[in-house]
Every structure is written in structure tokens, then in C-alpha cells.
Amino acid sequence: xxxxxxxxxxxxxxxxxxxxxxxxxxxxxxxxxxxxxxxxxxxxxxxxxxxxxxxxxxxxxxxxxxxxxxxxxxxxxxxxxxxxxxxxxxxxxxxxxxxxxxxxxxxxxxxxxxxxxxxxxxxxxxxxxxxxxxxxxxxxxxxxxxxxxxxxxxxxxxxxxxxxxxxxxxxxxxxxxxxxxxxxxxxxxxxxxxxxxxxxxxxxxxxxxxxxxxxxxxxxxxxxxxxxxxxxxxxxxxxxxxxxxxxxxxxxxxxxxxxxxxxxxxxxxxxxxxxxxxxxxxxxxxxxxxxxxxxxxxxxxxxxxxxxxxxxxxxxxxxxxxxxxxxxxxxxxxxxxxxxxxxxxxxxxxxxxxxxxxxxxxxxxxxxxxxxxxxxxxxxxxxxxxxxxxxxxxxxxxxxxxxxxxxxxxxxxxxxxxxxxxxxxxxxxxxxxxxxxxxxxxxxxxxxxxxxxxxxxxxxxxxxxxxxxxxxxxxxxxxxxxxxxxxxxxxxxxxxxxxxxxxxxxxxxxxxxxxxxxxxxxxxxxxxxxxxxxxxxxxxxxxxxxxxxxxxxxxxxxxxxxxxxxxxxxxxxxxxxxxxxxxxxxxxxxxxxxxxxxxxxxxxxxxxxxxxxxxxxxxxxxxxxxxxxxxxx
Numbered sequence: 001x002x003x004x005x006x007x008x009x010x011x012x013x014x015x016x017x018x019x020x021x022x023x024x025x026x027x028x029x030x031x032x033x034x035x036x037x038x039x040x041x042x043x044x045x046x047x048x049x050x051x052x053x054x055x056x057x058x059x060x061x062x063x064x065x066x067x068x069x070x071x072x073x074x075x076x077x078x079x080x081x082x083x084x085x086x087x088x089x090x091x092x093x094x095x096x097x098x099x100x101x102x103x104x105x106x107x108x109x110x111x112x113x114x115x116x117x118x119x120x121x122x123x124x125x126x127x128x129x130x131x132x133x134x135x136x137x138x139x140x141x142x143x144x145x146x147x148x149x150x151x152x153x154x155x156x157x158x159x160x161x162x163x164x165x166x167x168x169x170x171x172x173x174x175x176x177x178x179x180x181x182x183x184x185x186x187x188x189x190x191x192x193x194x195x196x197x198x199x200x201x202x203x204x205x206x207x208x209x210x211x212x213x214x215x216x217x218x219x220x221x222x223x224x225x226x227x228x229x230x231x232x233x234x235x236x237x238x239x240x241x242x243x244x245x246x247x248x249x250x251x252x253x254x255x256x257x258x259x260x261x262x263x264x265x266x267x268x269x270x271x272x273x274x275x276x277x278x279x280x281x282x283x284x285x286x287x288x289x290x291x292x293x294x295x296x297x298x299x300x301x302x303x304x305x306x307x308x309x310x311x312x313x314x315x316x317x318x319x320x321x322x323x324x325x326x327x328x329x330x331x332x333x334x335x336x337x338x339x340x341x342x343x344x345x346x347x348x349x350x351x352x353x354x355x356x357x358x359x360x361x362x363x364x365x366x367x368x369x370x371x372x373x374x375x376x377x378x379x380x381x382x383x384x385x386x387x388x389x390x391x392x393x394x395x396x397x398x399x400x401x402x403x404x405x406x407x408x409x410x411x412x413x414x415x416x417x418x419x420x421x422x423x424x425x426x427x428x429x430x431x432x433x434x435x436x437x438x439x440x441x442x443x444x445x446x447x448x449x450x451x452x453x454x455x456x457x458x459x460x461x462x463x464x465x466x467x468x469x470x471x472x473x474x475x476x477x478x479x480x481x482x483x484x485x486x487x488x489x490x491x492x493x494x495x496x497x498x499x500x501x502x503x504x505x506x507x508x509x510x511x512x513x514x515x516x517x518x519x520x521x522x523x524x525x526x527x528x529x530x531x532x533x534x535x536x537x538x539x540x541x542x543x544x545x546x547x548x549x550x551x552x553x554x555x556x557x558x559x560x561x562x563x564x565x566x567x568x569x570x571x572x573x574x575x576x577x578x579x580x581x582x583x584x585x586x587x588x589x590x591x592x593x594x595x596x597x598x599x600x601x602x603x604x605x606x607x608x609x610x611x612x613x614x615x616x617x618x619x620x621x622x623x624x625x626x627x628x629x630x631x632x633x
Contacts, residue, residue, distance in 0.1 A: 003240030007059040010084035011092035015115035018151040047230045057242035077201035081110035104351025105337040118150040174239035181205030182262040184298035190252040216260040216331035217269035222250040258300030260331040274356035278319040287314040297338035303327045321373040333405035390434030427485035458552030461504030527573040566613035589628040
């Protein structure tokens with residue numbers, strides 16, 4: 001069956017609740033105070049029986065200005081509105097306020113019901129109908145049915161119901177995939193024998209009895225124990241239904257109106273929102289930068305600060321890009337609509353749409369930020385993914401799906417196509433980055449390595465750990481696997497080259513000056529002449545004032561097998577080292593330090609240093625007092 005949610009709107013005491021009772025047989029005023037005062041205070045719920053195959057849920061909202069926040073908790077999830085105007089009063093203050101709220105929330109269809117026709121004569125009614133038609137010109141209700149009705153006499157109630165049924169034959173814009181399931185909680189209570197029950201309009205997705213779910217923004221986990229839709233038990237609820245869910249493993253006190261029940265990683269808990277914000281045309285107030293306002297989104301109310309990113313004042317009828325910084329976390333998706341009300345006095349002044357539920361903190365009046373907002377507002381999903389992949393974060397396709405409020409499979413398919421077309425790069429850990437970001441990364445690495453070479457001109461590259469540390473700092477990367485994947489990608493794409501302990505720019509070759517070549521030869525000659533009479537490193541470094549010149553030359557001589565490092569203080573020529581190995585091998589087993597010293601014809605000090613190096617190299621083994629040669633002569 002097709003599931004439709006309709007809502008009422010209109011001024012207090014214009015007959016919304018009586019009209020719903022006439023259509024559904026259900027009195028939505030359930031509170032004692034509502035019965036006593038004769039006005040709706042809280043959200044009411046009903047369903048309209050029909051033989052046309054529709055589940056039609058109805059949300060009855062309060063009309064009184066004092067209860068606008070209750071109205072806002074339910075009206076955002078409707079498919080279309082039955083807008084009520086009383087024939088005896090016409091357009092009133094909450095008529096205007098409710099109408100502007102509906103427009104800000106993106107409601108795009110509806111019916112106008114002119115109620116209480118039994119209280120006016122035909123001439124008055126005709127004049128009132130013209131006034132109503134004029135009022136809605138230029139809006140989403142222009143040209144929509146305007147039906148005069150009387151809940152008291154039943155006049156035209158069948159015609160209104162028939163029009164509602166016709167409206168139900170509409171394209172379903174709700175997403176019905178389980179991973180996108182979310183239900184904004186508008187009521188929570190406890191039932192003896194059942195435990196915690198939450199109700200709300202199921203916005204997207206489906207849920208089943210037995211599903212594991214998460215309550216946002218708290219992150220508390222629960223299991224669906226039972227489901228009711230329109231008063232009947234069911235195993236599954238789908239998008240577009242008024243739904244009651246019995247939860248296990250969670251207490252009533254852990255849930256409140258405004259929470260979102262969803263699958264794990266289905267929505268974002270955030271303290272910041274990038275939004276498109278508009279002040280109502282009729283507002284006599286403005287929003288100043290840094291203003292504090294009440295935010296209403298889904299069934300949630302929260303306080304936030306408005307940061308206007310391209311101006312200082314937002315006036316009536318104006319729209320701008322803004323960042324909302326919330327005083328408590330809220331769970332939303334990109335594309336969600338919201339309303340803002342003045343901090344004090346609490347009056348409705350505007351609304352807008354969430355463009356990014358996971359933004360970075362922005363500075364004002366920056367062209368790059370404003371350009372990004374244009375893409376968020378007007379761009380395609382691939383264009384937005386490309387933009388996000390060029391920002392500071394390194395998202396994977398699942399994270400992009402969460403940020404954009406789309407299916408993970410759809411995000412993965414778009415990313416795959418973008419990578420194939422060369423618009424995105426993908427790392428081995430699944431993270432993606434845009435070409436603009438990749439270019440910045442290449443330039444940053446080139447700068448880091450060239451800067452290192454200024455102080456270390458003969459080094460064949462920068463030490464790996466030093467490069468990783470600088471990249472970690474420059475790109476705010478805390479994940480070591482991400483860092484490793486990034487370096488691997490840059491190596492595989494020919495940007496940098498692995499030099500063992502160091503990393504160099506691809507194609508980099510150390511170039512010596514004539515002076516450095518002469519110094520290198522002088523060092524080699526010094527070690528050849530020394531033989532087994534070891535030369536201490538200090539003597540080598542004394543040949544030049546800059547240690548950063550001598551050390552790389554010694555490393556080159558080692559790489560070219562001209563000298564060998566035997567410990568932290570000494571190098572030895574390779575010819576001399578071979579003589580040292582031959583001398584050890586000539587003994588076979590059980591030779592002493594003294595015997596080895598005499599064999600080499602050197603001092604005890606040098607013989608001891610050489611034997612320690614031979615032990616470390618696995619050429620000899622020290623047995624406590626004697627040694628054994630592990631290689632044959």
C-alpha cells in the first residue's frame with residue numbers, strides 16, 4: 001500500500017481538529033487540558049480510512065502562537081498540507097506564520113479547506129473565497145483546490161476526502177532503503193509490560209522487528225521489539241507511515257522528543273551546519289551576524305548561533321549562506337529543512353535547508369568558502385563529491401555517503417566512475433582525494449624535500465619518518481594507515497621514490513661539486529691508507545667544516561663498497577675488512593683476542609673493536625673466553 005502523511009495548518013480555532021474528526025472519525029485532542037480549553041496544544045494523530053489502497057496518516061498541529069514549537073515538531077515530515085482558513089475570520093496571524101513555515105520547509109502541494117461555512121452567508125463566503133485565492137497567488141498553493149466545508153453539517157466533507165485521495169496518487173520521494181531508515185521522535189512513553197515506546201513519522205527507509213538501531217545524537221543502542229502503524233501490529237514499517245516502535249535495552253529517560261532513531265551510521269550527529277538561510281518576506285526583524293536563534297529541525301529544538309558568511313545583516317526576503325553553530329548536538333542529513341525563531345521574543349523569522357551536516361569551521365567573507373557553497377547548493381552529487389575530496393579531510397566512499405545522505409552503493413559507484421575518469425584518486429585504504437588536493441599535496445611534498453636538501457645537499461632524500469611527520473602536520477592526518485597509503489600512492493604514481501631509509505623526489509640524483517668529489521676521494525684514500533689501524537669518525541669529519549657534507553659522502557662510500565661501517569665510531573676500508581675476516585677464518589675454532597691481535601699485527605684496542613664487529617656480522621661467535629670462526633677460509 002502507498003503511504004502518505006498529510007498535515008493540517010492554520011490559525012487557532014479555525015477548526016482543524018474538528019475537520020480531521022469529520023474525515024477520520026478520530027478526535028486528535030487527547031489531553032485533558034485540550035478538552036478543557038478547546039484548543040490543540042500537542043500534536044495529534046489520525047488516519048483516514050479509504051478503499052483506494054492508501055495508508056493516509058494525518059498530523060493535527062496546534063494553531064496557537066504559543067504552541068508553534070509543537071507545530072514545528074510534526075509538520076516537517078508531511079507529503080502535502082490541508083491548509084485551514086475559517087470562513088468567519090479569514091486570513092489571520094497564524095495563517096500567515098504557518099504558511100511561511102510550510103514554504104520554508106519545502107512543502108510543495110496541498111488543499112485549502114475553508115471551514116465553518118455554516119457560520120456565514122453565501123455572499124460573505126464568496127468574498128472570503130476570493131480573498132483566500134488572492135492570498136495564495138504566487139505560492140505552491142496557487143491553483144490548488146479551495147474547498148468550502150463544514151465539519152458541523154458535513155457539507156462538502158466527502159468532496160474534501162475525495163480530493164485528498166486524488167492527491168495521494170503522487171510520486172513517492174521518500175527513500176525506502178533500510179540503511180537510510182530514520183524516525184524523528186515526537187513522543188516517548190513507557191507501557192507496562194512493553195517498556196519504552198517512541199512514535200514519529202518514518203521519514204526514510206524501512207525497519208523490521210528485531211533490527212538493531214541507534215538513538216542519535218546520544219549514540220545509545222537499542223533493539224526493535226515491536227512495531228505498530230495506524231494502531232495495528234506489524235513486522236515492518238516503511239517510509240511515509242506514522243509509526244510506534246517498542247524498544248528494548250533502553251530506558252524511557254534516555255529518549256526525548258527531537259532524538260532520531262536510525263540505523264548505525266545512517267545520520268550525522270553534529271554541532272555545526274552549513275545552510276542556505278532565508279528571512280521570511282513578512283518579517284519585521286533581521287538576523288545579525290552572530291545572532292542567537294532557536295532552530296527547529298525534524299522534531300528537534302536547539303539553540304544556535306548564526307554566522308553569516310557573506311554579509312553582516314540578513315533582512316526580510318533575503319537569502320544567504322550561513323553556518324549554524326549549535327549549543328548541543330543534533331542529528332540531521334544534507335537536504336533537511338529547518339525553521340529559525342528569534343531568541344527573544346520567540347517569533348518565527350525564517351528557515352532554510354541543510355547543505356552540509358559535517359562542515360569544517362569557516363571564516364567569513366572568504367571566496368573559496370562561498371564558491372564551495374555554490375556547489376553545495378547547485379552542484380550534482382559527483383560535483384559535490386569532487387569538492388569534498390579536495391577539502392581537508394580524506395573521506396572514503398562510505399563517509400561520503402553519510403555526508404551526502406545517499407546509499408553507500410550509490411556513493412561507491414560514483415567514486416569508482418570518478419576515479420576511472422581521472423577526477424578523483426583513490427588510496428589503498430579506500431580514501432579518496434580530488435585532483436586539486438592531490439596537486440597541493442605534490443607541491444607540499446616537493447617543498448618539504450627541497451627544503452631538507454637545502455640543509456642536506458648530499459643526502460639522497462629525506463628520512464621517511466621526518467617526511468611522514470611533516471605530512472601529518474600539514475594535512476592534519478592522525479591515521480597512520482592513511483599516511484602510509486598516501487605515501488604508497490605517491491610512490492606508485494611516480495611522484496616520490498623509495499631510497500631505503502629515505503624518500504626522494506622521483507628522478508632525483510645527488511650532484512657533487514668538484515670540491516665535494518675531491519673530498520670524497522680524500523676520505524676513501526684516508527681509509528685505504530689506514531688499513532686495520534682504524535680511523536675514528538672525528539678525523540673524517542675534521543676534513544670539512546660541514547658535517548652534513550661529510551656524512552652523506554661516507555654513506556656513498558659505503559653504498560659503493562669502498563668502506564664499511566663497523567660501529568657508531570668507526571669505518572674501515574673494505575679491503576682491510578676482508579683481511580680481518582680472512583684472519584679470523586684462518587684459526588677455525590677457539591682463538592683468543594691476543595692470538596687475533598698478533599695475527600693482524602695491530603693493537604689490542606683495534607683487535608677488540610674489529611672482533612665485536614665480526615661477531616655482530618655473524619662471521620665469528622664469542623664463546624666467553626675464545627671465539628669460533630663461522631666462515632671457512
